Amino acid sequence: MTLHQTPEASPPLPAPDPSAARAQNVLIGLIFLATALNYVDRQVLALLKPMLEAEFNWSDQQFAHLGSIFQLSAAVSLLGVGWFVDRFGVRFAYGFAVAIWSLAGMAHALAASVQQFVIARAVLATAESVNTPAAMKTAAIYLPIQRRSIGIGIINTAPNIGAIVTPLLIPPFAIAFGWQAAFIVTGGLGLVWLVLWHLNTSRLKPIAGQTATTRGKVEWGVILSDRRTWTVIGAKAFTDLVWWFVLFWTPDFFARQFNLSQGMLGWPIAIIFTLAALGAVSSGALYPALLLRGFSMNAARKSAMLAFALIVLVMPLALTASNPWIAAIFIGLGLFAHQGFSTNIFGMATEIVPARRIATVIALGAIAGNLTGTGIIEFAGWSLDSGLGYTPLFVICGSAYLVALAFIHLMQPKLETAQD
Numbered sequence: 001m002t003l004h005q006t007p008e009a010s011p012p013l014p015a016p017d018p019s020a021a022r023a024q025n026v027l028i029g030l031i032f033l034a035t036a037l038n039y040v041d042r043q044v045l046a047l048l049k050p051m052l053e054a055e056f057n058w059s060d061q062q063f064a065h066l067g068s069i070f071q072l073s074a075a076v077s078l079l080g081v082g083w084f085v086d087r088f089g090v091r092f093a094y095g096f097a098v099a100i101w102s103l104a105g106m107a108h109a110l111a112a113s114v115q116q117f118v119i120a121r122a123v124l125a126t127a128e129s130v131n132t133p134a135a136m137k138t139a140a141i142y143l144p145i146q147r148r149s150i151g152i153g154i155i156n157t158a159p160n161i162g163a164i165v166t167p168l169l170i171p172p173f174a175i176a177f178g179w180q181a182a183f184i185v186t187g188g189l190g191l192v193w194l195v196l197w198h199l200n201t202s203r204l205k206p207i208a209g210q211t212a213t214t215r216g217k218v219e220w221g222v223i224l225s226d227r228r229t230w231t232v233i234g235a236k237a238f239t240d241l242v243w244w245f246v247l248f249w250t251p252d253f254f255a256r257q258f259n260l261s262q263g264m265l266g267w268p269i270a271i272i273f274t275l276a277a278l279g280a281v282s283s284g285a286l287y288p289a290l291l292l293r294g295f296s297m298n299a300a301r302k303s304a305m306l307a308f309a310l311i312v313l314v315m316p317l318a319l320t321a322s323n324p325w326i327a328a329i330f331i332g333l334g335l336f337a338h339q340g341f342s343t344n345i346f347g348m349a350t351e352i353v354p355a356r357r358i359a360t361v362i363a364l365g366a367i368a369g370n371l372t373g374t375g376i377i378e379f380a381g382w383s384l385d386s387g388l389g390y391t392p393l394f395v396i397c398g399s400a401y402l403v404a405l406a407f408i409h410l411m412q413p414k415l416e417t418a419q420d
Contacts, residue, residue, distance in 0.1 A: 024142065027200070027201070028155065031138060031139070032154055032155050034197075035155055035158035035159060038128050038131045040189070041128070042070065043163060044182055044183060045117075045121070046247065046250075047171055047174075047266065048171070048179050048182060055179075056113075056114070060384035061378075063381060064380055064382070065381070066114070067249075067374075068377045069118050069121050070122070070124065071373045071374035074125040074126070074128065075366075078367050079363075081129050081130050081133050085137055090137045094197070095198065097128070097130035098197070099190070099191070102190025102191050104127060105120075105183055107183075107187075108187075109179075109181075109183040135155060142206060156280065160273055160280055163276070167270050170182050171266045172266070223364075228352045231348075231407075232348070232353065233361075233364050233365050233368045235408055238401070239342065240368070240370070241369070241372040241375065241376040241400065242338055242397045242400050243338055243342075243373070251265050251269060252384075253318075254268050254324050254327070254328075257319075258324040268324045268327065273335070275332030275335060276336060276338070279335065279339030283336075283340030283344075298414050301344060301347070302408070305344050305408070308340035308344070309337070309341060311333055311334070312334045312337045312338065312397070312398055312401045314330050316391075319390060334397060348408075348415060351417050352416065354418045
């Protein structure tokens with residue numbers, strides 16, 4: 001799942017002085033680290049499933065509950081995150097959120113039952129939901145326009161970097177030092193970040209011309225009666241579930257399908273998210289290329305989506321792969337295409353939804369994605385406990401994007417730039 005920044009047109013601003021540039025570089029680095037740690041902490045549980053399952057004798061359905069409570073908590077929290085960041089200021093809100101999610105991550109090490117893990121997951125999800133709004137507001141307040149797009153681009157790679165590094169480091173670390181140590185160390189990294197955040201942001205000043213703004217009243221009746229809103233919500237609902245399924249269940253898939261040991265699980269996961277990262281940085285080129293070839297906005301956007309939707313069809317082939325590396329490539333190609341499709345959903349939203357509503361519509365889409373993520377995580381637990389295995393899940397993943405595109409076309413037969 002990627003951060004999105006709509007480009008801004010503005011006159012060139014004076015280049016910052018060297019000390020200001022250094023401070024801004026440090027700030028970008030801190031936001032990058034926080035966003036990467038956000039994905040590190042949420043991935044640890046999935047990577048340690050074989051070890052935790054053996055110790056606590058969990059069923060697959062119980063393990064699914066741990067994933068679904070995370071998704072539900074994040075979905076509910078998204079309703080109030082914007083208010084929290086605006087009300088208390090980004091410097092306090094961001095630091096407070098990282099502190100809470102770090103302590104919640106460390107608290108997993110003390111859990112001795114499913115219920116205690118559920119509480120830790122809920123608190124972790126609630127705090128982690130602050131990251132994206134806080135990161136975007138920090139960039140808007142402290143980074144000048146000519147550096148903001150570059151900064152956002154760097155930050156945008158952090159989730160994939162976290163998702164690549166974590167599976168390579170956490171399983172062998174847990175084998176060497178125990179699963180409790182894995183939670184304590186990964187959570188502790190956030191507390192180190194908190195010290196760096198405090199030391200490096202205490203003297204930051206908003207950029208010249210940046211003033212506080214009051215959030216406009218949300219026109220809920222207008223927003224919820226607009227087909228464009230439901231187009232974005234539906235597109236996110238159909239596709240985000242694939243990302244959450246892969247993030248939460250693929251370590252178990254490789255352990256179960258290929259009998260990989262705890263120490264080997266990280267390598268195929270790293271391949272998957274490396275391909276996802278490539279998709280994140282390259283997928284934005286197709287749509288403008290089609291426009292340059294004379295396609296209309298509607299044809300270019302839907303053609304780009306169709307191309308990525310067809311690539312995802314290879315995902316179910318992972319079930320027939322002869323070894324984990326080929327399976328990882330099939331799943332990774334699916335996530336490569338997911339990033340491309342997701343980029344086009346965000347791009348479509350910025351075109352068809354009026355600017356004054358875009359933040360609210362994107363938030364509603366994120367909530368929908370978290371809710372369908374909850375659904376597929378729970379369905380996976382039921383499917384595995386019922387003996388159906390991973391086949392229904394990969395079929396859902398492979399077809400999700402064609403279904404999403406059909407829904408988009410049904411709701412918006414002709415995509416047009418918002419005029420209202």
